Each structure stands twice: as C-alpha cells, then as structure tokens.
Amino acid sequence: MYDAFLVLFAIENMAFLFIGTALGIVVGAIPGLTATMLIALTLPLTFHMNPVSAVTLLIGEYVGGISGGMIMAILLRMPGTPASIVTTFDGHPMAQKGFAERALALGIMASVVGGIISWGFLAGMSPALARFALKFGPWEYFTLVLMALVMLAVLSQGSMVKGLLGAALGMAFALPGIDNSIGQARLTFGYDSMLAGFGLLPVLIGAFAISQILRDSATPQTLDKMDLPQRHLPIHRSDVRFAPALLRGSVIGTWIGLLPGIGGNIAALVSYSTAKQISKEPKKFGTGHEPGVIAAESANNASIGGALIPLITMGIPGSVTEAILIGALTIHNLQPGPLLFQNAPEIAYGIIAAYLVANVLMLMLMWGLVRYIAQIVRLPRSGLMAAILVFCVTGSYAVNSSFTDVWVMISFGVIGLGLEYCRVPLGPFVIGFVLSPIAEEQLRASLMMSDGNVLEILARPYALLFLALAVATVAWPCIADRMAKHRAYSSKETS
C-alpha cells in the first residue's frame, strides 16, 4: 500500500487524478451529465496512457462526479447525478432559507467523511477478500457472475422481467465474434466486420452518452433563479455532534455499495430514512434539516468505496460505472479479480490509494471553487451537447481508427434510447454485455472439469450459496407480494 501511494504521488499520476477529480466535479454539477458518461467518454484516451495514470484519472472522475452532483441539488433542487436526489430533500430548503453556504459546507464535509470511512473498508477488506476469492473455481465464478447479474436486473428500477430481459439482451449482443474456445466465428452471419464482435467502448458510449444526448436534446430544460453562494462555507466546532450520523451514513453507504445494482441513490435514501426514523425530530426532515444533508451525502459518496470492493477483489461490477472501469482495465490487459493483487499489485493498491487521495482533492476543489463551479450551469446546453457528440465520435474512432466502431456506437445509441422508452433499464443491459464472456468461459470450464456433470455444483458450497441467493433474489418479490396480500386479508378479517 505504501508503494502504491509513492507511485500515486508521482507528478504525472497526481496531475491525472487532479484533472479527473476536477472534471468529475464539473460534469457532476451539470444536470443531465453523469460521472458514467464522463468515464465512458474519457476511456478511449486512457488507451494510450500507462495503466496507473488511467486508473487514477477514472477514479478521480468517479469521486468528483458523484460529489459534484450535490451543488445543483442544493442550489437549484436539480440533482446533477441520481445519487444526489436525496440531497435535494433538505439541501434545497436550506438554500431557500438563505443557508446555501451552510448546506454546501455540510454536504462537502459529509462526502469527504463518507469517502474516507468507506476507504477504510476498501483498504481493510479488499486484500483479505481477494485472498479468500482465490479459493474459487469456475463453478464459484460462474454462479457469482450469475448472482450479480440477476441481483442487478431484479433490483433495477421498474419491472423485474424487463430488468432480466435487459441483462439477457446485453449478453446476446456480446455473442457475435470469434468463439475463443474453438477459434471459429459465431453469429457473424458472413460479415467480416463482425469477426471482432461489438467493441466494448462503442457499446458503452452509444448506450450511455449518445442515448442520453438524444433524449435530453428533445427535453426542454428550464432553470430556476439561482442564488450563488456569497460567503465562506461555514463549519463550526459544534459540528462534531454530527459524528455518529456521519459514521452511520458512511457504513450504510459502504454496505449498500457492496451489493450489485443498488447504487448511490438508494444508499442515500436508506441512510436518509434511517436517520429520520431514529431522529428525535423526524418532522424537521424535508424542511431544511442539517442531519438530512449529512445522511444523504455521507452515504452516496461511501457507496463508491463499497462498490469498488467486489470490483477489485472478484471482478464483479456493482453498477455501470464499475463495468466501465472493468473495461478500462481490460483495455490494458488487466483482469480484475483476486489475481489482480498478485499480477498487478500497483493497480489493485493504486485504485485504493487513488480513491483516498481523490476524496481529499475533491474536498480542496469543492471548498475553494464551489462558487465558480455553480456558474457552469449557465453555459448553453445546446453547445455543450454538440461538443459532447463530437467527443463521442472521435473517442469511438480513436481506439481502432475505424468508422465501423462509430456506426456501432450510433446503433447502440438508438438501441439504448429504444430500451429506455420501453422502460428496460440500461444498467443490466450493459453489465450483461460485459459479464457474458466471463460467465460463458467459466461455465464451459466448469463443465469440462466435471465431465459435463451439472450435479457437481452440489459439492461446491459457495457455488450453491451464490445460486441460492440468485434464486431467492428472483423469488423474493413474488413471496413479498403474497405475504403482503395475506397480511392485508388477515387484517381485514380481524376488523
């Protein structure tokens, strides 16, 4: 870990971390633009960078992007990122009462504390968890990937069937190309350009950036009058009283971040609800109550650290952003998972170190520049979108110097837009696309090892556990529904 910090503090890596964090804050502050989109767009640039610099840039963007979302959530009640939705509940009423600076100060403080506490979990748990995951064989990996995919699909917003459909469609789009096991073309339908399959980058940029711009360009955006923060951001000694709330929000955020598919917005919501339930003044929540801002911001930032744990220890992405980070590592021939700590410790520990330093940089940047960052929202949206489209085209082209990738990107932009219109969540779609090759490879290896005997899984307790969790995740909504109906019927009978 010490070596990782030494590598990170090299001028080049620190410069990329600084740029990434600053870019993340700016993009996160602009409603409609997300950290995911920024990371997808900068991914082509990392292709030409050394892996440590690439990872520091992306981690900086991730931390900055989630934190930057709070600025407009507080000042305009317009969350820059979905993770900041809950911050609007108390942050904006505080701003309306003339306490915008105080809300921003508490939000920034809570974000940093959340980040640092979740870093503690990340640094403490990851090496041990990776050593444990080394015991996993193909059956365990296959069922783990299956569990992550099913959880992500089921826990996505909206219909469970549509979440599962999204995951299956994503997996199906990953099939065309050369089948590495037998070295033969599969589902290419005679087209040579399909032999390499659909590239990860064009798919990611298309599904997220292009579809979002096409959707947002059709949606008018009106901005309320915004009072920019005027004075210094006030923090008092008495704010130490918020320490238990900060710790609670951070722990909730970290553990929710660990679960695939849940994300920072749900972490913030659970933390906020918990804070409200145990508060002596629950009625004050939603009216500009300081603990509300702390609960939301500590949890949404802590969820990043939590989500990075399964990513670097097992190669399992908890959200689309982590799926893109996996893409960044695979571009550099690095396979995230337990072997990352053995084969590329500078990357595994580099991610952990970069996460901590990115939080500190975020504190410095937000504390000093929040007043100026807030003015970014006044930039003309139309010019910004046109510029992003140019970046999308050049980014997709630059990886292979091929316009086929650009056409693939446009096609996936339209597919993403269509899926969103039909309320099929894009998260499971993209993660299905990323995880499909891993799932197939592990399943084939498992069956080869067990001579085609599927019942071999019964002799593998961890694989059985993961499979049981996947089945329970699918079955639980139906069971909960029946239980609720039964309870309602029973209460009707008694009354």
Added chain:
Amino acid sequence: MDERTRRTIADIALAALTLCGAGLLLYGAMSLPPPRFEPLGSAALPRILASLLILFALIISATALFRHRQDTSIADATIPRGARADPRKGVLVLAALIAYVFALDVLRIPFTIVTPFFVTATGLAIGTRSWRNLVAFAILGLLLALAISTVLERFLYVRIG
C-alpha cells in the same frame, strides 16, 4: 393516443423485436458445429439466451395485454420523462450525427471542415435559432475541431476523416 395505449404498444413492439432477436440467435446457432472437445459447445449459450428472450417476450406481451384490459389508472399515472419532450429535436440531432459520420467515413471530408457544420447544425437544432447563436456555434465547432485534431494527430497519432 393515451398513455395506457402508448405503453401497451411499446411493450408489444419490444416483445416482437425481442422475438426477432431470439429467432436470429437460433438461426445463427444452427450453423455452429456440435460440441467436440468440451460438453457445452459454441451453440449452447445462444440457444439458452434465445429461450430466455422468448420467455421474457411472452411474459411482457401477456402482461401488457392484461394490463391494457384491466388497469385504467395508468392513463392518470405520472407522465414519463420524455412525454413532454419534442421528439423532432432528437430526430434532427440523430440525423445530423448520421450525416456527420457519413461525411467523414464515406465522403472523406476533412474533420476540421465538417465538424463546425455539425456543431452549428446540432446546436441550432437543440437551442434557440438566431444569427448570434449560429456564429457562436460555428466558432465553437472550429475551435473544437482544431483542438481535437491537434491532440489526435500530435499525441495519439490518429488521423480522422
């Protein structure tokens, strides 16, 4: 057309397209060789996924039809994000994007020439149409094209267009 009908049509269309995709997977899997060196083979995953897609498509279409007959509350439900939007703007941006890539790929027009036109067209399609904006977007496009082509050619050794 009310929201309920629109949602039903969208779900039916989604199910139909999913069935077409499943058909394509099954058709493609037919030409793959049977397993030789390992038990699963190359065609297994396409077949499994095709079966799942067919199952999900049937559930979605059945649910949509059932809901259309039963539920009247959707008509008053929350209007989705894009409902108040002007879809023509989205179509214009998509058309501009396709024309831009066509100009670069097929017509081989230099990047620095076609990009200002694209930024101007897209900016005006999304934002307010005025002479001032036209000039501003053209300048933005030119600066962007020069900056990106410099970075691509000098540092990444990539030539576009």
